[in-house]
Amino acid sequence: MKKVIIVGAGPSGLTAAIKLSKKYEVIVLERNDKIGKKLLLTGSGHCNYYNSDQDIKHYHSNNPDLIKELVNENNLNKVNTFFNKIGLVPKIKNGYYYPMSNQATSVNNALISECLNRSVKILTNEFVKSIRKNENTFEVETSNNKYTCDKLVLSTGSCAYPKTGSDGNGYDLLRSFNIPVTNIYPSLVQINCKKDKFNYKDWDKVRCDASVKLIENNIEIKKEVGQIQLTDYGLSGICIMQLSGLINKGINNNKKEQVEINFLPEINDLKQYLINRSNILKNRELEDLLDGLLNYKLVNLILKTLKISHKKWNELTNKEIDDLVNFISKLKLEVTSTKSFDNSQTVTGGVPLTEINLDTLETNKVKGLYLTGELIDIDGDCGGYNLTLSWLTGLVVGGQND
Numbered sequence: 360m361k362k363v364i365i366v367g368a369g370p371s372g373l374t375a376a377i378k379l380s381k382k383y384e385v386i387v388l389e390r391n392d393k394i395g396k397k398l399l400l401t402g403s404g405h406c407n408y409y410n411s412d413q414d415i416k417h418y419h420s421n422n423p424d425l426i427k428e429l430v431n432e433n434n435l436n437k438v439n440t441f442f443n444k445i446g447l448v449p450k451i452k453n454g455y456y457y458p459m460s461n462q463a464t465s466v467n468n469a470l471i472s473e474c475l476n477r478s479v480k481i482l483t484n485e486f487v488k489s490i491r492k493n494e495n496t497f498e499v500e501t502s503n504n505k506y507t508c509d510k511l512v513l514s515t516g517s518c519a520y521p522k523t524g525s526d527g528n529g530y531d532l533l534r535s536f537n538i539p540v541t542n543i544y545p546s547l548v549q550i551n552c553k554k555d556k557f558n559y560k561d562w563d564k565v566r567c568d569a570s571v572k573l574i575e576n577n578i579e580i581k582k583e584v585g586q587i588q589l590t591d592y593g594l595s596g597i598c599i600m601q602l603s604g605l606i607n608k609g610i611n612n613n614k615k616e617q618v619e620i621n622f623l624p625e626i627n628d629l630k631q632y633l634i635n636r637s638n639i640l641k642n643r644e645l646e647d648l649l650d651g652l653l654n655y656k657l658v659n660l661i662l663k664t665l666k667i668s669h670k671k672w673n674e675l676t677n678k679e680i681d682d683l684v685n686f687i688s689k690l691k692l693e694v695t696s697t698k699s700f701d702n703s704q705t706v707t708g709g710v711p712l713t714e715i716n717l718d719t720l721e722t723n724k725v726k727g728l729y730l731t732g733e734l735i736d737i738d739g740d741c742g743g744y745n746l747t748l749s750w751l752t753g754l755v756v757g758g759q760n761d
């Protein structure tokens with residue numbers, strides 16, 4: 360029986376192992392002493408592993424036209440069949456899939472059990488240092504051993520959250536074969552904002568629902584609605600993380616990146632709304648007028664910054680009213696940077712889709728060498744899309760007949 364080695368026992372590597380075990384002897388080499396360090400952290404330990412909304416807009420690449428070659432109905436059907444086969448039972452909340460147990464361990468255990476059931480060998484504490492291709496075989500050298508195989512799958516992940524084992528060394532292995540890798544930026548990560556308007560400590564740890572526009576060189580390029588977290592360095596929360604990949608790309612291309620926050624997106628004409636409210640709550644101070652609409656920490660920060668604390672609505676000048684309305688519904692902050700790979704859930708960039716046969720995930724440059732997961736230049740939004748890419752690429756490896 361021909362032998363396949365898979366480097367990395369993350370979700371994409373284990374899925375590929377299960378798929379390929381039908382036809383090959385499969386060995387998975389994992390540098391960590393345990394399996395699933397990153398997977399166990401996903402979804403804050405609950406593992407959001409899929410999403411029923413599989414619109415292509417949730418996926419990003421430097422070759423956007425090629426995404427549909429991978430993320431398409433046929434491959435997504437394979438993913439759903441795979442969940443059934445390995446015994447994953449979903450609890451679906453607003454389209455977001457979690458294991459019924461609500462624990463990421465259930466997903467990790469399902470993968471490991473299926474591998475063991477299929478006689479896949481998973482060897483831990485095996486850090487792959489180098490790979491050499493002979494005419495028809497590969498020589499794989501780890502810190503402890505040497506292995507040979509007929510096919511090799513690189514599933515080392517990216518350099519996001521390096522403490523889990525995926526620290527970017529996979530890119531070096533690729534470069535040793537002259538396989539190009541695009542620029543890599545952190546994605547799904549918090550952002551640092553310019554500290555010129557107010558003291559960010561004053562809003563630290565406030566969570567609220569808001570709409571956020573991403574403005575690049577003064578042009579709106581994306582809008583997200585949802586929860587944001589106000590922090591002492593800037594902003595976090597799903598809404599912000601969704602924008603972070605684009606922000607990083609922009610900053611690295613010397614573009615000016617700003618976010619414009621509307622803290623009360625459900626109110627269309629905020630000025631008129633506040634006039635009506637002030638008519639009902641006559642003679643109340645602004646603190647009382649805004650109480651119940653916004654978090655009190657935010658109210659205090661806004662009034663302090665605009666120097667209108669303890670004033671009443673009818674004492675405000677027209678400029679003060681405009682400033683107040685703009686602060687609440689159009690707060691513009693300049694983004695200076697994002698947090699680093701240490702904090703990012705994924706990356707944008709990877710091996711270009713043009714360098715891979717998208718029916719089999721074999722690299723164009725090296726016959727018999729396949730790629731899965733975050734090594735490939737597609738990334739997804741928050742909401743289970745990155746794990747979807749792990750399952751999907753793991754199942755596509757080798758093509759239809761394997």
Ligand SMILES: Cc1cc2nc3c(=O)[nH]c(=O)nc-3n(C[C@H](O)[C@H](O)[C@H](O)COP(=O)(O)OP(=O)(O)OC[C@H]3O[C@@H](n4cnc5c(N)ncnc54)[C@H](O)[C@@H]3O)c2cc1C
Nearest residue numbers: 367369371390401402407487516524525732733743745746
């Ligand atoms: C905090 C956090 C929360 C997340 N939450 C979600 C979520 O809820 N939903 C979602 O869809 N996505 C989530 N993600 C993203 C998701 O976890 C990743 O997209 C996914 O794990 C990538 O899978 P992978 O197989 O490509 O790589 P990885 O999971 O990174 O696995 C790669 C494996 O390869 C091993 N390895 C690396 N180099 C070598 C080497 N040289 N030799 C041997 N072994 C090696 C590593 O140790 C690692 O075990 C989250 C990520 C983080 C960091």
